């Protein structure tokens with residue numbers, strides 16, 4: 001068997017065997033298959049797809065490319081993952097809530113991918129927060145404070161770490177088999193046996209249509225079942241950015257403000273209620289979704305979720321004075337208002353374009369080795385459906401480069417009707 005033949009088979013739209021998929025994942029993890037060969041195969045998979053059997057084999061090969069944790073000693077661990085989106089800071093808000101309700105949270109998150117942000121990049125914008133911990137520290141953190149959020153630095157699904165970064169750099173993000181195998185391999189390796197997945201759908205998501213989102217949900221649910229993990233997929237809208245902030249520090253500040261109960265964007269409320277309640281049902285904390293939704297909101301209002309966030313950050317080496325006083329976070333050099341030129345109702349805040357422009361400002365990566373600028377992005381003060389007057393400020397561009405901010409002001413990111 002050799003990699004050229006495997007690439008040629010997928011290029012020619014043929015089905016790969018389990019042995020061929022295992023050979024690719026092993027070789028790429030160990031470095032005997034190069035980035036350019038892996039790029040060719042990933043691109044062929046992106047273009048020609050994979051059937052259900054191939055996707056399942058790919059998921060299992062990636063999951064077992066490194067260690068597989070067993071978290072059964074921690075109790076009923078429920079994990080959550082999102083297929084990604086613009087302004088998606090749900091993990092930062094929801095996981096402290098879940099932990100504050102006594103359910104252990106042990107979650108491995110990812111970095112930004114394509115035009116979407118990643119939880120690890122956001123957490124790393126908190127000074128001192130360490131996302132690269134050992135397995136023992138990860139488990140000990142969960143034991144001690146009930147929550148740990150870490151990156152893919154452990155030997156968990158190492159093949160996904162490489163493929164994920166590669167996909168980002170070669171424009172191969174929006175693919176059902178690649179997303180399903182990336183997410184489910186991480187979930188299998190990270191050890192929780194109950195999983196809730198937020199399958200985002202819309203312009204700011206990888207799945208643009210309801211049909212594709214349903215297909216992705218179906219395949220992830222069945223892979224979960226096969227791996228003995230109860231998996232619930234929830235399709236959520238992603239046509240406008242989630243909440244008001246987009247960009248790493250900006251989203252951390254928004255998540256903290258929400259947990260401090262300062263304000264609650266409508267879309268964030270409905271996503272955390274829906275995902276959170278399903279997690280609580282899976283963990284047998286409540287017997288129905290409505291009771292779960294109440295608990296989710298209650299633990300924001302009584303301050304318990306915010307306290308849990310402080311414990312998480314402190315325990316993972318982060319400086320909690322930034323959480324207590326978010327004014328301490330570094331700011332971009334230029335904070336430029338976005339003014340509307342007409343009166344009416346906001347019909348569209350284009351999540352895809354806003355995500356791409358955030359990356360252009362430096363919030364995402366062009367090459368996998370690139371570092372991100374945590375300060376830049378957007379903060380809006382309006383959502384779709386809000387009315388605006390001519391000349392009103394509907395948000396701000398946070399940029400370290402004045403010219404880029406001016407260029408963005410020429411783009412159509414908001415549609416008013």
Ligand code: URA
Pocket residue numbers: 082083084110113164178179180182183186
């Ligand atoms: N999240 C992941 O972990 N992988 C993807 O491919 C997309 C979102």
